[in-house]
Amino acid sequence: MKNSLHLQVITYTLMTDKKEKILQSALVLFANEGVSATSTNKIAKLAGVSEGLIFRHYKSKKGLLNAIIENAEQKVNILFGDIMMQTDPKSVILKTIEFPFLIKKSEYNYWKLQFKLKWEEEYNNPNKMKPLLDKLTWAFTQLNYDFPALEAQYMLQTLESISTEILKGNLTNQQQFKQFLIHKYSA
Amino acid sequence: MKNSLHLQVITYTLMTDKKEKILQSALVLFANEGVSATSTNKIAKLAGVSEGLIFRHYKSKKGLLNAIIENAEQKVNILFGDIMMQTDPKSVILKTIEFPFLIKKSEYNYWKLQFKLKWEEEYNNPNKMKPLLDKLTWAFTQLNYDFPALEAQYMLQTLESISTEILKGNLTNQQQFKQFLIHKYSA
DNA sequence: AATTTAATAGTGAGTACTTACTTATTATAG
DNA sequence: CTATAATAAGTAAGTACTCACTATTAAATT
Numbered sequence: 065m066k067n068s069l070h071l072q073v074i075t076y077t078l079m080t081d082k083k084e085k086i087l088q089s090a091l092v093l094f095a096n097e098g099v100s101a102t103s104t105n106k107i108a109k110l111a112g113v114s115e116g117l118i119f120r121h122y123k124s125k126k127g128l129l130n131a132i133i134e135n136a137e138q139k140v141n142i143l144f145g146d147i148m149m150q151t152d153p154k155s156v157i158l159k160t161i162e163f164p165f166l167i168k169k170s171e172y173n174y175w176k177l178q179f180k181l182k183w184e185e186e187y188n189n190p191n192k193m194k195p196l197l198d199k200l201t202w203a204f205t206q207l208n209y210d211f212p213a214l215e216a217q218y219m220l221q222t223l224e225s226i227s228t229e230i231l232k233g234n235l236t237n238q239q240q241f242k243q244f245l246i247h248k249y250s251a
Numbered sequence: 252m253k254n255s256l257h258l259q260v261i262t263y264t265l266m267t268d269k270k271e272k273i274l275q276s277a278l279v280l281f282a283n284e285g286v287s288a289t290s291t292n293k294i295a296k297l298a299g300v301s302e303g304l305i306f307r308h309y310k311s312k313k314g315l316l317n318a319i320i321e322n323a324e325q326k327v328n329i330l331f332g333d334i335m336m337q338t339d340p341k342s343v344i345l346k347t348i349e350f351p352f353l354i355k356k357s358e359y360n361y362w363k364l365q366f367k368l369k370w371e372e373e374y375n376n377p378n379k380m381k382p383l384l385d386k387l388t389w390a391f392t393q394l395n396y397d398f399p400a401l402e403a404q405y406m407l408q409t410l411e412s413i414s415t416e417i418l419k420g421n422l423t424n425q426q427q428f429k430q431f432l433i434h435k436y437s438a
Numbered sequence: 439a440a441t442t443t444a445a446t447a448g449t450g451a452g453t454a455c456t457t458a459c460t461t462a463t464t465a466t467a468g
Numbered sequence: 469c470t471a472t473a474a475t476a477a478g479t480a481a482g483t484a485c486t487c488a489c490t491a492t493t494a495a496a497t498t
Contacts, residue, residue, distance in 0.1 A: 234375075
């Protein structure tokens, strides 16, 4: 079979099986070993494909990375979108707290890669969080918090670190911790 | 000059200038470009030494990394030690909050490297924080918080994320944020 | 104090192997 | 038949590391 139809929540994409296999294999390696530590040779072997095919489909190693990042950003936007569309301030807080705990195990590698890349200047874009930060500031304002902007910043930072710990496998008491946060914000 | 005397707060170490230069150059590159992305050739050039000298002094690239990590851990222990020796629960909280804001610019690379390495399974050791976690749990217990263990975990995570943002250069309102946290814990 | 001996610091060219990427060629689908 | 998918076999530059060698310093012996 040369082509297969893959449903991605936002767009339909036609991708050959092998092209897709390359993407998945690269994701696994990039996320767990790091981009520089992953050779195109390794990717090809894991994907069961000739090395040349990577370059036919993605032009360069960086092109492959960018393709993965685009995929990853879709997944972020889906979860973010759910928060952004809330109209009740309490729901905004609640959804935001729930956010790190909603990350599916099957998508860990996407998130791992994204968090790792934040350490590379080229891919670290703090402004990407701006809309969510504004939404949270609005929510805390509605709820009459003393320093809504700082509260928003505080919450975002906490959530980033919680996500990080979950992805590293360090947060063993996830549900307990989630309840604790909800209780703390009486959300 | 072959040898120079370097005062390191815990031990005195005799190191040749070039050996020291290798260490510093490697730190800069490891912290900012990543370990795998840094070649021994690059390190040698930045240090202004022959590549072979790296291996004479540190045996391998990994040996060099380990030497840097040892140095870095000393710096962590100094800051941690200050918190651990506090006897008043409020002081424990206050010192802990102040912790990320005490990181000197001149030592950013040490911390950057350590935080980056937490993503590599080999170097990620969550138990290293255990003593501090216990101390914080004790402090929150003394202060009659409802869930001292969770509060401690929460605070540690917050601090990790603040440190991270500072090191990435994303936290522009450091003093404001620090005051906000102190106010929040009335510390 | 002078001279030999030993040890360490440092170099530069070379090692086998890996890297990202290319090119020529063949297979396969519509 | 044509266009694209896929491969195998390249390439030049880079990789961590070694080796044979020299330079510098310290220690031991006169």
